[in-house]
Amino acid sequence: MTDFNRLYEEIRSFLDDLWVVDTHEHIAAYKTQAHLDYLRTTINTYARMDLYSAGMSRETLARAMDPSLPVMERWLLCEPYWKACRNTGYIRMHERAAREIYGVAEISRETIETISAQFAARDAALSYCEGLERAKILCAIVDSDMDCDRRHLRPAFRLEEFVERIEIEAVRKALGAPIHTFIDWLDACEEMIRLYCGAGAVAFKTTIATDRSLNIGYGSYAEAEESFVRSLREDGEYLPPSSAYQDFMFRHVLSRVQRHGLPVQMHTGMAASNGNVIPNGNPLQLCPLFMEYRDLNFVIMHMGYPYQLEIGSLGKMFRNVYLDLSWAYLLSPNGAKAALSEWLDSVPATKIMAFGGDCGHEDHVYAHLMTAKDTVSRALADKVEKGCFDIDHAKWIAEQIFLTNPYRVFQLEKAGVRKE
Numbered sequence: 272m273t274d275f276n277r278l279y280e281e282i283r284s285f286l287d288d289l290w291v292v293d294t295h296e297h298i299a300a301y302k303t304q305a306h307l308d309y310l311r312t313t314i315n316t317y318a319r320m321d322l323y324s325a326g327m328s329r330e331t332l333a334r335a336m337d338p339s340l341p342v343m344e345r346w347l348l349c350e351p352y353w354k355a356c357r358n359t360g361y362i363r364m365h366e367r368a369a370r371e372i373y374g375v376a377e378i379s380r381e382t383i384e385t386i387s388a389q390f391a392a393r394d395a396a397l398s399y400c401e402g403l404e405r406a407k408i409l410c411a412i413v414d415s416d417m418d419c420d421r422r423h424l425r426p427a428f429r430l431e432e433f434v435e436r437i438e439i440e441a442v443r444k445a446l447g448a449p450i451h452t453f454i455d456w457l458d459a460c461e462e463m464i465r466l467y468c469g470a471g472a473v474a475f476k477t478t479i480a481t482d483r484s485l486n487i488g489y490g491s492y493a494e495a496e497e498s499f500v501r502s503l504r505e506d507g508e509y510l511p512p513s514s515a516y517q518d519f520m521f522r523h524v525l526s527r528v529q530r531h532g533l534p535v536q537m538h539t540g541m542a543a544s545n546g547n548v549i550p551n552g553n554p555l556q557l558c559p560l561f562m563e564y565r566d567l568n569f570v571i572m573h574m575g576y577p578y579q580l581e582i583g584s585l586g587k588m589f590r591n592v593y594l595d596l597s598w599a600y601l602l603s604p605n606g607a608k609a610a611l612s613e614w615l616d617s618v619p620a621t622k623i624m625a626f627g628g629d630c631g632h633e634d635h636v637y638a639h640l641m642t643a644k645d646t647v648s649r650a651l652a653d654k655v656e657k658g659c660f661d662i663d664h665a666k667w668i669a670e671q672i673f674l675t676n677p678y679r680v681f682q683l684e685k686a687g688v689r690k691e
């Protein structure tokens with residue numbers, strides 16, 4: 272066995288036994304799907320984006336996800352596109368789950384019916400939390416699901432209805448409060464944050480980068496109020512707010528979240544849908560906010576892909592910025608390894624979070640986590656082989672980035688998550 276292989280095996284087996292914090296999941300979306308159908312559950316993930324990029328039309332994708340049609344007929348629609356994408360992280364996650372959970376060599380016309388039958392039986396028998404336990408996930412932070420099962424889940428909340436959009440009627444209904452002025456609106460926003468925090472949220476999550484640039488300016492109160500009053504007058508008609516309104520409200524929300532002591536999970540980099548303006552999500556644009564909100568912790572999600580190498584400088588320069596590898600090993604397994612390797616040369620190990628599944632289904636979380644553990648083991652073994660630090664320190668780093676850092680930053684002890 273070469274030095275590298277021996278080091279890799281030792282770190283990988285250490286990680287096998289380690290329970291981890293998963294910084295980002297989407298359970299709510301998954302729960303509402305017709306999820307007993309294997310092909311639908313498989314395609315209706317990030318895989319859909321690559322299949323579409325490879326040329327599969329929206330209509331064919333919809334047919335392939337229709338559980339009322341025979342599974343073989345639907346698989347044959349996918350087959351050429353699946354082959355085209357067989358090399359990407361999105362599809363490799365499904366292939367790994369098929370191999371390790373369903374015991375087949377690959378997803379193909381020979382195996383699709385067997386996997387489908389096994390999947391339906393397993394899915395009916397296994398609860399989400401049991402799935403997480405099998406993957407040794409101590410706690411996963413779920414996006415926008417305040418009703419999540421608190422055995423292994425804690426929620427993060429969003430506020431698009433106040434920031435990216437102005438949804439007065441929805442907020443009136445949710446709070447049962449009258450909203451007639453912009454002051455009422457700001458009060459309602461504050462009340463919503465208070466309710467989420469009281470109900471056990473551990474982070475504020477924002478995907479503002481998918482709608483507009485992360486270059487957040489200084490909207491004035493008067494500009495924000497004007498945009499709000501325009502929406503109020505339209506009485507339910509949807510009007511996109513001005514960017515000055517969004518700037519003002521985003522800062523308002525950050526100030527209030529800071530008072531409650533929660534961190535902010537920032538979606539950065541590429542959007543989770545085809546066809547979007549990628550530079551909008553460039554996390555380097557956030558520097559002014561990091562300097563302004565010094566006491567607020569920012570978690571830069573998804574390794575800022577494709578800005579994963581640049582953002583090492585953010586973790587290095589700002590004490591309130593954390594680098595997060597959620598979604599990363601699906602976006603690009605090699606990009607994730609290169610990013611981690613770069614960050615390990617420049618960023619304190621206490622600033623990195625190694626895993627967020629960003630999936631939904633427990634099979635996918637499992638397969639993604641196994642790839643994360645393989646990748647981190649490789650990056651660390653490489654550093655030890657090069658003499659950067661010893662194997663014991665590599666294991667210490669592995670524990671920090673998979674468990675200790677997210678546990679501390681999301682204050683999971685206070686949220687009742689027990690490590691032992």
Ligand SMILES: [Zn+2]
Nearest residue numbers: 295297414629
């Ligand atoms: Zn996500």
